[in-house]
Amino acid sequence: MPLEHVTLLCFFASYLLALVLELTQFVRASQLTRWGAILGTAAGLVAHTAYLLVRSRDSQLPPLLSSAHDWLLVLSWLIVVMLLTILLWNRHSAVALFGLPPVVVMVGAARFVSQSTDRILVDLYGWKMLHASLWVLGIAGCCAAFIISLMYLVQHRRLKRKQAEPSELHLFSLERLSRWNWWAVIVSVPLITLALMTGVFLALWSRGSDQPVRLVQTGFVLTAALWLTMAVLFGWLVTARHPGGRIVAWRTIWACGLLLLMLLAQQLFIEGGIHGNMLGRDAPQRQGRLTRLPPEALLAVEGPPLSSGRIAVALRDGPVRTPLDSTRRRFDPEESRP
Amino acid sequence: MNLQVVYCNHQTAELALRERLAFASETQLQQAYEELRRRFPQSESVLLSTCNRVELYTAQEEPGDAPSPRQLAQFLSEFHRVPLDDFLGDLLVQTGADAVRHLFEVACSIDSMVLGESQIVAQVKSAYERATRYEANGPLTNALFQRALQVSARVRHETRLAEGRVSIASVAVGEFARSIFDRFSDKTVLVIGAGEMAEETLRYLQTEGVGRVLVCNRSLDRAVALAAAFQGEARPWEELDHWLGEADLIVAATGASQPIVTRERLAAVRQRTGQRPLFLLDLGAPRDIEAAVGDIDDEVFLYDIDDLEATCERNRRLRADEIRKARAIIAEETQTFLHDVYHQATGPVVKRLREEWHSISRSEMDQLFRKLPHLDEGEREAIERCIERIVNKLLHPPLQTIREEAREGTPHNLLEVVRRLFHLHD
Numbered sequence: 001m002p003l004e005h006v007t008l009l010c011f012f013a014s015y016l017l018a019l020v021l022e023l024t025q026f027v028r029a030s031q032l033t034r035w036g037a038i039l040g041t042a043a044g045l046v047a048h049t050a051y052l053l054v055r056s057r058d059s060q061l062p063p064l065l066s067s068a069h070d071w072l073l074v075l076s077w078l079i080v081v082m083l084l085t086i087l088l089w090n091r092h093s094a095v096a097l098f099g100l101p102p103v104v105v106m107v108g109a110a111r112f113v114s115q116s117t118d119r120i121l122v123d124l125y126g127w128k129m130l131h132a133s134l135w136v137l138g139i140a141g142c143c144a145a146f147i148i149s150l151m152y153l154v155q156h157r158r159l160k161r162k163q164a165e166p167s168e169l170h171l172f173s174l175e176r177l178s179r180w181n182w183w184a185v186i187v188s189v190p191l192i193t194l195a196l197m198t199g200v201f202l203a204l205w206s207r208g209s210d211q212p213v214r215l216v217q218t219g220f221v222l223t224a225a226l227w228l229t230m231a232v233l234f235g236w237l238v239t240a241r242h243p244g245g246r247i248v249a250w251r252t253i254w255a256c257g258l259l260l261l262m263l264l265a266q267q268l269f270i271e272g273g274i275h276g277n278m279l280g281r282d283a284p285q286r287q288g289r290l291t292r293l294p295p296e297a298l299l300a301v302e303g304p305p306l307s308s309g310r311i312a313v314a315l316r317d318g319p320v321r322t323p324l325d326s327t328r329r330r331f332d333p334e335e336s337r338p
Numbered sequence: 339m340n341l342q343v344v345y346c347n348h349q350t351a352e353l354a355l356r357e358r359l360a361f362a363s364e365t366q367l368q369q370a371y372e373e374l375r376r377r378f379p380q381s382e383s384v385l386l387s388t389c390n391r392v393e394l395y396t397a398q399e400e401p402g403d404a405p406s407p408r409q410l411a412q413f414l415s416e417f418h419r420v421p422l423d424d425f426l427g428d429l430l431v432q433t434g435a436d437a438v439r440h441l442f443e444v445a446c447s448i449d450s451m452v453l454g455e456s457q458i459v460a461q462v463k464s465a466y467e468r469a470t471r472y473e474a475n476g477p478l479t480n481a482l483f484q485r486a487l488q489v490s491a492r493v494r495h496e497t498r499l500a501e502g503r504v505s506i507a508s509v510a511v512g513e514f515a516r517s518i519f520d521r522f523s524d525k526t527v528l529v530i531g532a533g534e535m536a537e538e539t540l541r542y543l544q545t546e547g548v549g550r551v552l553v554c555n556r557s558l559d560r561a562v563a564l565a566a567a568f569q570g571e572a573r574p575w576e577e578l579d580h581w582l583g584e585a586d587l588i589v590a591a592t593g594a595s596q597p598i599v600t601r602e603r604l605a606a607v608r609q610r611t612g613q614r615p616l617f618l619l620d621l622g623a624p625r626d627i628e629a630a631v632g633d634i635d636d637e638v639f640l641y642d643i644d645d646l647e648a649t650c651e652r653n654r655r656l657r658a659d660e661i662r663k664a665r666a667i668i669a670e671e672t673q674t675f676l677h678d679v680y681h682q683a684t685g686p687v688v689k690r691l692r693e694e695w696h697s698i699s700r701s702e703m704d705q706l707f708r709k710l711p712h713l714d715e716g717e718r719e720a721i722e723r724c725i726e727r728i729v730n731k732l733l734h735p736p737l738q739t740i741r742e743e744a745r746e747g748t749p750h751n752l753l754e755v756v757r758r759l760f761h762l763h764d
Contacts, residue, residue, distance in 0.1 A: 159639050164648040175520040242612035246636040
């Protein structure tokens with residue numbers, strides 16, 4: 001099957017199927033369904049990877065920089081890779097039960113967020129790539145901490161209630177979950193901090209450009225406040241003497257959960273995500289579709305006719321970029337006209 | 339056979355009740371046997387008191403000497419000063435063949451919480467030896483307990499009951515401690531007590547590769563001996579508070595009648611050490627660790643014997659085939675044992691009857707041969723065989739009847755009738 005035919009629905013369905021198979025363990029524990037869930041997740045990952053590769057190839061941008069849609073998919077891809085790694089290492093663990101729901105939510109949410117290429121990401125490529133990478137890795141760490149903390153609380157509750165471990169809900173030891181949680185927070189907070197710092201730098205840099213980014217707006221302030229919560233959690237984890245594992249788990253869930261919710265809400269309800277909200281009102285264009293490129297930017301149009309959807313646009317200054325907001329959309333010749 | 343057992347176990351009674359009825363110390367057992375002898379002088383008795391059960395076996399030659407289950411319950415109530423109403427509903431009674439089968443199942447660990455556990459064999463043996471020491475047992479209980487140990491050995495040899503996790507410590511550590519700690523090589527284990535259960539626990543923890551073993555016991559000598567056997571360190575009883583704070587896993591298995599680790603005591607220790615995860619396993623009955631200790635903070639995980647019930651039940655379901663095999667062996671052994679016991683009871687009468695009849699036939703043949711001296715050797719042998727067959731055929735119906743009656747128990751009435759009918763006197 002050509003990779004172009006892989007759609008978001010393919011891997012969304014795979015992950016959903018894997019989750020349902022994992023849930024059937026509660027009805028009837030079976031090795032067959034457990035393997036089915038692992039294979040479903042693996043199949044989803046293959047389709048997921050193919051989808052991101054095609055989008056990256058078509059937009060000629062790394063998925064991290066191309067759109068909020070791709071950014072969310074990269075984040076969910078990272079979580080699936082982590083899940084599968086753990087599952088291959090210990091296939092009896094019920095980690096998929098906790099990891100797949102966020103993945104399904106993210107992939108599902110990706111369907112509704114902006115698929116357009118960020119105009120503001122065209123310049124300062126290296127810095128923006130660094131900013132997006134730090135951000136996605138930091139948030140992936142946050143997701144991991146959130147999932148690990150959930151598992152910790154479930155395991156802790158079972159042990160406190162003196163219940164035998166159900167075979168369908170085999171979890172790692174509290175000591176291990178606690179250690180993983182510590183590392184997830186300790187690694188993700190500096191990454192998010194660096195991501196915010198590069199973001200602020202880029203916002204300041206943008207003041208001199210025709211697309212200034214405002215820092216004083218609700219989305220950014222809220223994100224910064226939640227980052228502060230994470231930083232406080234980080235500081236407490238580093239300095240506390242024998243912090244109670246359950247308290248750590250609860251605080252992690254609150255801090256990471258709110259940050260993830262905030263991020264998802266911004267992607268879903270603000271056009272273009274946080275960057276869309278941060279663009280100044282006087283910006284000549286809203287972030288998102290490069291629908292009105294100056295005519296002089298179009299130096300050459302190569303390849304088959306425009307309607308084929310495989311257009312390459314050479315910008316006068318800078319690398320080759322495509323103005324398409326989504327590789328899944330057919331190119332509209334009207335859009336590139338001045 | 340006039341055998342009965344009155345008991346409560348982990349299936350019928352909560353640990354809170356079992357610990358009130360338990361015979362925890364040697365002194366208590368000695369006093370209990372004295373009291374039993376005083377109350378039921380004609381009765382043999384054996385007390386089996388473990389963390390999972392309190393059982394009182396009695397046996398008598400004559401049915402009229404048997405104490406009633408109510409009298410035995412009354413004894414338990416008055417000895418432990420526990421109102422009868424508090425536990426009467428949790429007591430079970432088995433008699434005759436059922437009592438034999440029950441003891442065999444107990445000795446084979448089928449009745450144990452942890453299927454296949456080996457401690458019960460030592461506990462049954464120890465109960466029997468104590469009864470002997472305090473002169474409470476007799477021929478019936480001797481035969482019964484000795485056979486129970488043989489059956490236990492046979493079941494362990496012929497089935498796979500004793501494979502896998504077969505100690506309470508292994509189940510507790512495997513099910514709960516492994517879910518708390520990732521590994522034990524960097525952990526400190528404090529064992530309070532130096533008895534058999536403590537030893538069994540240490541044996542298992544050693545296979546788990548536990549890092550540091552501390553043994554704390556009232557008698558330092560016993561602690562030293564146990565610690566030495568497991569490359570551990572013995573610690574004086576006075577330093578218990580200090581070592582409670584050092585340990586990651588605490589296993590309490592003493593015979594104390596009052597809790598050793600109280601909430602206040604451990605809370606004070608936790609105040610000093612902070613909230614590190616702490617796994618506590620209480621194998622004592624009566625309990626050595628107060629139940630409220632589990633509520634001190636989120637990182638204290640306390641388990642007692644009854645908390646392992648669900649896990650043990652799951653293991654039991656997984657090994658249903660082995661249980662079936664063991665039960666078949668036990669049924670066969672119960673029949674054999676009863677047959678042997680009843681044979682012993684009917685044996686003297688049967689033997690006398692045979693001897694009497696053969697003696698009569700012998701004397702009659704001697705008289706006949708004296709009257710017929712011309713008979714040659716061959717003719718004499720033919721007559722002897724003929725008369726022997728007649729005697730055997732005449733003996734067959736009464737002996738067969740005695741055997742059949744003996745399958746259901748000692749046929750005291752029938753034996754008396756046979757004695758009187760055939761004038762069989764000692």
